[in-house]
Amino acid sequence: MxxxxxxxxxxxxxxxxxxxxxxxxxxxxxxxxxxxxxxxxxxxxxxxxxxxxxxxxxxxxxxxxxxxxxxxxxxxxxxxxxxxxxxxxxxxxxxxxxxxxxxxxxxxxxxxxxxxxxxxxxxxxxxxxxxxxxxxxxxxxRGRAGTTDGPVVVGVDGSGSTDAALALAFEAAVARGAEVIAVRAYSPPSPAVVPLSAVEADERAALEASLAGWAEKYPGTRLTALLAVGRAARVLVGMSHTAQLVVVGSRGHGGFTGLLLGSVGQQLMHHAECPILIAHRPDDH
Missing domain, CATH: 3.40.50.620 (HUPs)
Incomplete structure (x- = not known):
């Protein structure tokens, strides 16, 4: 073919x-x-x-x-x-x-x-x-376009675009012989509203659910799950300084809302220090 x-x-x-x-x-x-x-x-x-x-x-x-x-x-x-x-x-x-x-x-x-x-x-x-x-x-x-060092970082938020982004990230990592770091970013509420330990436990469970089966599908590629506190754009831009590629979905919710049309997408496009890969679901259009 x-x-x-x-x-x-x-x-x-x-x-x-x-x-x-x-x-x-x-x-x-x-x-x-x-x-x-x-x-x-x-x-x-x-x-x-x-x-x-x-x-x-x-x-x-x-x-x-x-x-x-x-x-x-x-x-x-x-x-x-x-x-x-x-x-x-x-x-x-x-x-x-x-x-x-x-x-x-x-x-x-x-x-x-x-x-x-x-x-x-x-x-x-x-x-x-x-x-x-x-x-x-x-x-x-953009950024360090020619670098071949560092992991492939993928933004994970549990939305419908997550699987498309993960698939693209693993394919890129396999081609490069690189590690995949899957990151979920969240901003916790006030401790007076919900205990921070409970919020973290829920977020970690959601991250693990998003990654279920991927390590088995790509056994030769190292996968690290990272739960990060903070705004999604700041987290991803920060990780781009040591990554060779950042992968995100074309649509999202939670920490990655408005990826292409709002501040997250604009900040990535203007400030990421490595190339960005945008995944699209088949039903995005």
């Missing part, structure tokens, strides 16, 4: 090149083919508005895009000669272009920041569209 591909967005920026390198490393680890997509727009709206030399300008933009793609494809071939890599330059908006690549794709990869077609990939509507609407896992490459 054909291995599903990895697709990475590229715009010529340093951050996007880091994303391509990370995606190529992932392709080498998994044996997946790699596809690089470059979205470009015409930079001369006034000329287009008045119908002036638009054909010439469009041809020039296409040629620049093709040249950019050829360069990055050759870069990957030199760096990772065993990876099957292709690329294309398309006159399109970047988010719809990337989302349209989901069919037959195991992973969409984007960089932390960009220029040109991928500008503000994490700071505006493009990031929300890709991370929220993708029907496949999304990797956001």
């Amino acid at each position: 054909e291995t599903q591909r990895i697709v990475v967005g590229y715009d010529g920026s340093v951050e996007a090149r880091d994303a391509v390198d990370w995606a190529a490393d992932e392709a080498a680890r998994t044996g997946a083919p790699l596809r690089i997509v470059y979205a470009y727009q015409l930079a001369w709206p006034a000329a287009a508005m008045y119908g002036q030399v638009t054909e010439v300008l469009a041809t020039e933009a296409e040629e620049r895009g093709d040249h950019t793609v050829r360069d990055i494809v050759e870069h990957v071939r030199r760096r990772r000669p065993t990876v099957e890599v292709t690329g294309s330059a398309v006159h399109a908006e970047p988010a719809p272009l990337l989302l349209g690549q989901a069919a037959g794709t195991r992973l969409l990869v984007v960089g932390n920041r960009g220029g040109g077609g991928m500008t503000n990939l994490l700071l505006g509507s493009i990031s929300q569209q890709v991370a929220t609407h993708a029907r496949t896992p999304v990797a956001v490459v």
